Amino acid sequence: MPTAIVTGATGILGREIVSALGDDKQWTKIHALSRSQKEKYPPTVQHDHVDLTAAPHEIAKQLKSQNVTGEYLFFAAYIAKDTEEEASTVNGALLQNFLEALSNNNVTLKRVVLVTGAKQYGVHLGPVKNPMHETDPWIDGPGRPPNFYYTQQRILYSAAKKQNFEWIVTYPNDVIGVARGNFMNMSTALAIYAGVNRELGKGELEFPGSETFYSRFDSFTSSRLHAQFSLWAIMEPRAGNQAFNVVNGDVESWSNLWPKVARKFGLKVPSRQFERDTPEGSEMDLEKVPPFEDLAAERGMEGKATQGKVQQRIDLVRWSQKKEVKEAWLRVAEREGLEKDALEKATWAFLGFVLGRNYDIVISMSKARKLGWTGYVDSWDALEESFDELAREKIAPKGV
Numbered sequence: 001m002p003t004a005i006v007t008g009a010t011g012i013l014g015r016e017i018v019s020a021l022g023d024d025k026q027w028t029k030i031h032a033l034s035r036s037q038k039e040k041y042p043p044t045v046q047h048d049h050v051d052l053t054a055a056p057h058e059i060a061k062q063l064k065s066q067n068v069t070g071e072y073l074f075f076a077a078y079i080a081k082d083t084e085e086e087a088s089t090v091n092g093a094l095l096q097n098f099l100e101a102l103s104n105n106n107v108t109l110k111r112v113v114l115v116t117g118a119k120q121y122g123v124h125l126g127p128v129k130n131p132m133h134e135t136d137p138w139i140d141g142p143g144r145p146p147n148f149y150y151t152q153q154r155i156l157y158s159a160a161k162k163q164n165f166e167w168i169v170t171y172p173n174d175v176i177g178v179a180r181g182n183f184m185n186m187s188t189a190l191a192i193y194a195g196v197n198r199e200l201g202k203g204e205l206e207f208p209g210s211e212t213f214y215s216r217f218d219s220f221t222s223s224r225l226h227a228q229f230s231l232w233a234i235m236e237p238r239a240g241n242q243a244f245n246v247v248n249g250d251v252e253s254w255s256n257l258w259p260k261v262a263r264k265f266g267l268k269v270p271s272r273q274f275e276r277d278t279p280e281g282s283e284m285d286l287e288k289v290p291p292f293e294d295l296a297a298e299r300g301m302e303g304k305a306t307q308g309k310v311q312q313r314i315d316l317v318r319w320s321q322k323k324e325v326k327e328a329w330l331r332v333a334e335r336e337g338l339e340k341d342a343l344e345k346a347t348w349a350f351l352g353f354v355l356g357r358n359y360d361i362v363i364s365m366s367k368a369r370k371l372g373w374t375g376y377v378d379s380w381d382a383l384e385e386s387f388d389e390l391a392r393e394k395i396a397p398k399g400v
């Protein structure tokens, strides 16, 4: 009967892994690790308070005192940092020190799932090759910025050899889900944006992102589906020592989703929204040489990719700081019993980026499907489900 350790147990992705393991009777013991405990767990799950920024011998001590052991590790701990350099140093050490601590405690791992993301393909740097495949080369040639996923994967490969375990890496994108006390969540920010617009009383929900991206394609990942995938992959014999894209299996555009978001909150999309002036807009250039360029020559398209931009028709960071928005939010929060500082804590820069890019993000699921993975979620269903859950948990405003 397998046993598991999950780091990042309270995060948007880790939380669902713990929940899926707790629901699956074949897993007899699950150690859910994070600094805080945010919810109650079924009897097979034990929450352990661990600070992963400590030195390996310190982490080993913390683990020993709580009898943390397991054969399968799901690593979903993450610390956000302002720069990629810092993110690489901090998140690299997080993984390295934890694996070393387990080894110090003589914990024998069979397999490790490391949760990373589609920044693997440089989706944050500009236009990418579509669809994206796991075999695509890493965007880490000369002049490319550091990428903490590459740092973590290198650490993982080397530990796997030393500690004799098999590894699996997942690449989710634009995650749809719920986490308590973590506002870096697309659904939370969307629900707050819609709830405030409803409160402002104009009855409409203008798309704040890029007109170009509105009818381009994105691939989303339901955190619940990602958890099911992780449980499947860690037991699938042929999945060992491989990386996998993990997206819902549909391709969506905001021109399709936005009217549904508006309806969910009792609002309408202005019929000629893109003809409006954009005095509160912003534009930011991404990398001069887009990631696509690394693969362009062999496709006969060298020099064809243009530099990416993040174009916001309404700059969401500035929007969130407007007096009328703050006042409207306080009224909503008061009426619905929500946290008053949720507006301030929500990650507007992140949502602005997700909605403001001006290039497609299409991620292939072929590799996993060839190995027998059949999981699929409709992205609107996942988004609506997350809105309902956020409202139930009193994290974000409710729909109609």
Ligand SMILES: NC(=O)c1ccc[n+]([C@@H]2O[C@H](COP(=O)([O-])OP(=O)(O)OC[C@H]3O[C@@H](n4cnc5c(N)ncnc54)[C@H](OP(=O)(O)O)[C@@H]3O)[C@@H](O)[C@H]2O)c1
Residues within 6 Å of the ligand: 007, 008, 009, 010, 011, 012, 013, 014, 033, 034, 035, 036, 037, 050, 051, 052, 053, 076, 077, 078, 079, 115, 116, 117, 118, 172, 173, 174, 175, 176, 179, 182, 184, 186
């Ligand atoms: N969210 C997305 O949209 C998204 C999209 C694609 C990829 N990803 C990737 O998915 C991975 C997981 O991210 P996430 O978004 O799920 O993260 P998250 O929601 O921010 O959760 C981070 C987790 O790490 C734990 N943690 C933070 N500092 C810790 C520390 N010092 N010691 C122990 N635990 C600590 C947190 O728990 P405590 O605070 O309680 O300790 C929490 O459980 C990351 O690599 C991220 O880049 C995320």
